Amino acid sequence: MSSLLALDHISKSFPGVKALTDISFQLREGEIHALLGENGAGKSTLMKILCGIYAPDAGSITIDGRPMQFHNYHDAIGAGVGIIFQEFSLIPYLTATENIFLGRERTNCFGMLDKRSMGEQTLAIFQRLGVRIDLTVPVENLSVAEQQFVEIAKALSLNARILVLDEPTATLTPGEADHLFRIMRELKAQGVGMIFISHHMDEIYEICDRITVLRDGCMVGECEVSTTAIDDLVEMMVGRKIDQNFPRKSSHGDCQEVVIDARAIQLNPSAPVNSFKLYKGEILGFAGLVGSGRTELVMGLLGARSVHHKDVLVNGRPECLKSPADALNCGIGLLPESRKTEGLILPFSIRENITLNNLGKHCGKFGLIDRGDEGRVVDELMRKVRVKAPDHNCPVGNLSGGNQQKVVIARWLNHECKVLIFDEPTRGIDVGAKAEIYRLMRALTELGVSIIMVSSELPEVVGVSDRVAVFRQGRIVTTLSGDAVNSNEIMLHATGGSVDEQRH
Numbered sequence: 001m002s003s004l005l006a007l008d009h010i011s012k013s014f015p016g017v018k019a020l021t022d023i024s025f026q027l028r029e030g031e032i033h034a035l036l037g038e039n040g041a042g043k044s045t046l047m048k049i050l051c052g053i054y055a056p057d058a059g060s061i062t063i064d065g066r067p068m069q070f071h072n073y074h075d076a077i078g079a080g081v082g083i084i085f086q087e088f089s090l091i092p093y094l095t096a097t098e099n100i101f102l103g104r105e106r107t108n109c110f111g112m113l114d115k116r117s118m119g120e121q122t123l124a125i126f127q128r129l130g131v132r133i134d135l136t137v138p139v140e141n142l143s144v145a146e147q148q149f150v151e152i153a154k155a156l157s158l159n160a161r162i163l164v165l166d167e168p169t170a171t172l173t174p175g176e177a178d179h180l181f182r183i184m185r186e187l188k189a190q191g192v193g194m195i196f197i198s199h200h201m202d203e204i205y206e207i208c209d210r211i212t213v214l215r216d217g218c219m220v221g222e223c224e225v226s227t228t229a230i231d232d233l234v235e236m237m238v239g240r241k242i243d244q245n246f247p248r249k250s251s252h253g254d255c256q257e258v259v260i261d262a263r264a265i266q267l268n269p270s271a272p273v274n275s276f277k278l279y280k281g282e283i284l285g286f287a288g289l290v291g292s293g294r295t296e297l298v299m300g301l302l303g304a305r306s307v308h309h310k311d312v313l314v315n316g317r318p319e320c321l322k323s324p325a326d327a328l329n330c331g332i333g334l335l336p337e338s339r340k341t342e343g344l345i346l347p348f349s350i351r352e353n354i355t356l357n358n359l360g361k362h363c364g365k366f367g368l369i370d371r372g373d374e375g376r377v378v379d380e381l382m383r384k385v386r387v388k389a390p391d392h393n394c395p396v397g398n399l400s401g402g403n404q405q406k407v408v409i410a411r412w413l414n415h416e417c418k419v420l421i422f423d424e425p426t427r428g429i430d431v432g433a434k435a436e437i438y439r440l441m442r443a444l445t446e447l448g449v450s451i452i453m454v455s456s457e458l459p460e461v462v463g464v465s466d467r468v469a470v471f472r473q474g475r476i477v478t479t480l481s482g483d484a485v486n487s488n489e490i491m492l493h494a495t496g497g498s499v500d501e502q503r504h
């Protein structure tokens with residue numbers, strides 16, 4: 001395969017930070033090339049340089065052997081580079097066709113929009129992708145997977161020969177991810193070169209040809225997928241061996257003191273009635289296929305969504321829990337699925353994010369906040385959960401995904417929560433940070449904290465949970481413990497059939 005793209009000796013600095021140092025990267029025609037590294041390794045910065053969003057301090061970009069200089073994103077688009085960001089760039093109230101041709105609408109001889117021509121080209125692109133999408137509705141009415149395909153179609157409509165996919169499967173179901181991979185293989189056969197960024201090793205080994213690894217803004221190495229072991233790849237990424245991804249499960253989870261006794265939760269009159277118990281010092285996993293009702297149940301428990309009927313005891317006392325504030329008053333905290341939009345205020349500092357819902361704890365004379373006391377408490381919490389940052393005044397938006405998650409945990413520890421609900425705790429977090437989050441969760445249970453973990457990652461559920469409540473179609477169909485907490489048993493109950501049957 002001939003070389004399609006070459007990034008040679010790229011360096012980039014920001015005030016006080018050396019983001020990239022002498023990075024060289026090559027993409028071949030018709031290749032899917034994985035770009036790996038921990039959060040903060042420099043992957044996004046490198047891709048933003050490729051797409052003209054940042055200008056490099058040093059180095060060059062070559063496409064098809066011709067030197068390129070991108071002053072903005074439009075220059076990169078003109079050179080055949082398309083990027084699909086993890087956060088979509090679609091206008092929600094426009095249709096797929098309107099999004100695809102936004103800013104370059106076609107007109108007829110009368111200067112009117114040529115909707116027919118644009119619609120026909122959009123239809124042709126989706127036929128090329130093998131995807132059927134309703135082109136008459138706003139994209140906000142489409143599923144997340146369909147919106148992902150609209151982003152791909154938009155890039156292809158620009159004749160992109162180089163496609164960057166940043167965590168494209170983060171919000172897709174396994175079936176939708178498989179469809180995306182089929183599309184990627186079709187594009188590969190058509191000569192499109194793709195740069196694939198993902199924290200899921202199984203995806204890398206399923207879809208990619210080669211791998212480039214970055215660490216701390218430097219290139220660690222390049223290797224072929226077919227000849228590289230996962231353990232070696234992880235060591236390249238984090239700079240050390242991770243012998244055991246999941247911490248040892250402790251006997252503390254055997255405590256029979258019930259912290260939450262959800263005797264009955266019914267979300268609506270036609271929904272099933274669910275019940276479960278959470279014991280002191282345990283991690284209770286909520287497992288099931290995407291859409292099986294796990295998050296809806298915990299939101300109903302917290303009072304974050306209305307329910308038809310709820311009967312819940314917290315520490316043996318009946319509690320109404322009509323709102324998240326009620327839950328917080330009972331010592332229950334939530335780490336939401338989308339930490340950036342629901343769990344944190346990104347422009348605020350680490351200190352402000354940790355103390356924002358418990359400022360009364362740090363009041364001094366005359367009701368004024370004692371900044372000295374607040375700072376000392378925040379610094380201690382940062383040490384406790386191992387937040388890596390220059391100081392507590394650093395904007396939380398500047399942190400990696402793993403450190404952002406730790407800030408949310410620190411907030412609830414500052415509130416002295418005894419029950420924490422982790423919804424997809426390691427989504428978008430690299431393998432090294434995942435191991436840290438798992439160890440932190442286990443350390444919390446050793447202190448008597450109880451955890452409900454909602455996760456779509458089966459190895460995570462099996463490796464972390466003491467017990468697992470398995471969901472299917474909005475109902476808890478069984479609760480597994482001991483040796484029964486394994487992939488086969490969970491999938492058997494989550495799908496309603498044997499694993500072998502599901503594979504066929």
